[in-house]
Amino acid sequence: MNESLSDTREQIIQGLRQIVPASAQVSGTTHIMRDLNLDSLAVMDFMLTLEDRFDIVISLEKVAEVETLDDLVSVVDQLRARKLKS
Amino acid sequence: MSILNKFAPLRQTYDQLRAVGQNPFEMVFEQMFSPTEGLHNGRRTILLGTNNYLGLTFDQDCIDASVEVLKAQGTGTTGSRIANGSYGGHRQLETDLAKYFNRKHCMVFSTGYQANLGMLSTLAGKGDYLLLDSDSHASIYDGARLGHAEVVRFRHNDPDDLAKRLKRLSGEPGAKLVVVEGIYSMLGDAAPLKEIAAVKREMGAWLMVDEAHSLGVLGDNGRGLSESAGVEADVDFVIGTFSKSLGSVGGFCVSDLEGFDVLRVGCRPYMFTASLPPSVMTSTITALRRLQESPELRTKLHANGNRLYNGLKDLGFKLGPQPNPIVSVSLEDPMLAVTFWNRLLEGGVYLNLALPPATPTNAPLLRSSVSAAHTFEQIDRVVQLFETVGRQLGVLPALPPMRRAKPATGSGVFPANAELDRAIAVGAR
Ligand SMILES: Cc1ncc(COP(=O)(O)O)c(C=O)c1O
Numbered sequence: 001m002n003e004s005l006s007d008t009r010e011q012i013i014q015g016l017r018q019i020v021p022a023s024a025q026v027s028g029t030t031h032i033m034r035d036l037n038l039d040s041l042a043v044m045d046f047m048l049t050l051e052d053r054f055d056i057v058i059s060l061e062k063v064a065e066v067e068t069l070d071d072l073v074s075v076v077d078q079l080r081a082r083k084l085k086s
Numbered sequence: 087m088s089i090l091n092k093f094a095p096l097r098q099t100y101d102q103l104r105a106v107g108q109n110p111f112e113m114v115f116e117q118m119f120s121p122t123e124g125l126h127n128g129r130r131t132i133l134l135g136t137n138n139y140l141g142l143t144f145d146q147d148c149i150d151a152s153v154e155v156l157k158a159q160g161t162g163t164t165g166s167r168i169a170n171g172s173y174g175g176h177r178q179l180e181t182d183l184a185k186y187f188n189r190k191h192c193m194v195f196s197t198g199y200q201a202n203l204g205m206l207s208t209l210a211g212k213g214d215y216l217l218l219d220s221d222s223h224a225s226i227y228d229g230a231r232l233g234h235a236e237v238v239r240f241r242h243n244d245p246d247d248l249a250k251r252l253k254r255l256s257g258e259p260g261a262k263l264v265v266v267e268g269i270y271s272m273l274g275d276a277a278p279l280k281e282i283a284a285v286k287r288e289m290g291a292w293l294m295v296d297e298a299h300s301l302g303v304l305g306d307n308g309r310g311l312s313e314s315a316g317v318e319a320d321v322d323f324v325i326g327t328f329s330k331s332l333g334s335v336g337g338f339c340v341s342d343l344e345g346f347d348v349l350r351v352g353c354r355p356y357m358f359t360a361s362l363p364p365s366v367m368t369s370t371i372t373a374l375r376r377l378q379e380s381p382e383l384r385t386k387l388h389a390n391g392n393r394l395y396n397g398l399k400d401l402g403f404k405l406g407p408q409p410n411p412i413v414s415v416s417l418e419d420p421m422l423a424v425t426f427w428n429r430l431l432e433g434g435v436y437l438n439l440a441l442p443p444a445t446p447t448n449a450p451l452l453r454s455s456v457s458a459a460h461t462f463e464q465i466d467r468v469v470q471l472f473e474t475v476g477r478q479l480g481v482l483p484a485l486p487p488m489r490r491a492k493p494a495t496g497s498g499v500f501p502a503n504a505e506l507d508r509a510i511a512v513g514a515r
Contacts, residue, residue, distance in 0.1 A: 060237040
């Protein structure tokens with residue numbers, strides 16, 4: 001399973017790079033809204049693009065759990081794993 | 087450490103607004119003269135942000151009927167319909183609304199906000215899915231949060247995006263309820279309801295349409311976008327409010343769903359709040375009758391909406407995608423929008439200021455909603471003032487002095503605004 005999921009982090013960072021300035025530092029503990037200066041609208045739109053990229057459904061309750069990049073990677077990993085099982 | 091510390095950033099924004107001039111979120115009107123004019127700071131002001139689409143707040147029939155019931159039945163019900171019982175007016179209004187919409191059932195709520203809160207949180211339960219347009223009104227998001235369903239957003243007014251998300255959920259057993267609005271309150275754009283209804287049919291989902299801004303506005307009989315798009319049969323639940331075209335306060339849901347009435351004892355925002363006062367019921371019943379017998383109000387409303395939309399568009403302002411009674415001017419920068427809004431107010435026009443992130447496109451909006459009660463003179467006056475302020479603030483290019491827009495004069499409801507005129511004169515030099 002892990003092999004197919006190993007690119008989650010990379011793909012999320014790639015997506016983030018398209019909406020934050022090139023100079024922005026992105027690491028696992030980066031707080032997505034505060035550190036990357038994204039407002040709630042931008043984060044919600046980013047979630048829509050992640051849903052499409054991974055062909056998953058990220059419900060608003062899941063979005064609410066996310067603060068850092070690590071949180072986001074773990075939520076997306078879980079959802080991808082669930083999809084592979086079904 | 088105050089319990090309010092978390093509001094520090096909001097407080098800062100709020101204080102900044104105050105520093106520019108009037109705070110748009112604490113406007114007080116000393117007097118209301120009509121659906122389209124009020125007194126602000128001692129000055130007669132055109133009201134252009136009221137959602138009073140048909141101008142029924144001062145309708146003589148509504149007032150007379152309401153006063154009579156106020157005297158006969160008192161000021162309030164002092165409790166919920168579950169605990170204190172219903173008044174005749176509650177039942178009457180529900181019957182009238184159901185009949186008007188050609189539906190079997192209707193539930194009246196104390197506000198439109200509560201109608202969404204109640205219906206969304208109760209209809210969709212644990213294991214079910216709510217699919218919300220991403221530009222949904224706060225009451226829709228809040229209703230979704232109050233319940234236990236999983237909440238999924240789809241891209242605004244995008245039926246293909248909705249279909250894609252429903253497909254992803256096709257293996258899940260829960261019910262799927264799609265929620266859209268007739269006319270979106272910020273930009274005045276209507277939902278592509280025919281296409282959304284087709285997706286709903288194909289995917290076996292339920293469909294709810296909040297006609298808050300389209301009731302009395304769209305459709306040959308004023309029943310909203312569902313009627314004008316010809317898809318009423320596909321819409322399982324219609325939500326609406328009395329606080330806009332019907333000129334009072336309250337909300338409702340109509341439906342043909344078998345067993346709908348069980349919600350009266352299962353829907354907390356219906357059960358645990360006081361019911362509407364009898365006089366409000368009566369004015370709403372009367373307004374619903376007026377809405378049906380006066381289609382000319384709708385014609386006038388659209389004529390006004392078109393006149394404002396086209397007037398501003400011709401000047402070069404950036405507007406929403408289609409003319410409707412909601413006309414929003416999109417500006418580049420929040421502080422510019424605040425200044426613009428203040429100048430309009432100084433010139434005698436009040437409308438809504440919407441600032442990001444509460445706006446759909448992340449641009450600040452000067453949002454108007456026209457009424458059937460506006461005169462063309464008022465609309466023209468507004469367009470003229472928009473031009474004046476727009477040129478003054480550099481939103482529109484300055485005109486050479488000869489072709490300069492005629493400045494505000496003392497005619498009509500507007501006293502001359504000498505300061506504004508001086509500023510324009512200086513700017514034109
Ligand atoms: C789309 C929409 N739904 C519901 C509401 C709430 O209506 P009410 O003012 O009756 O609470 C509004 C109005 O603000 C609205 O714009």
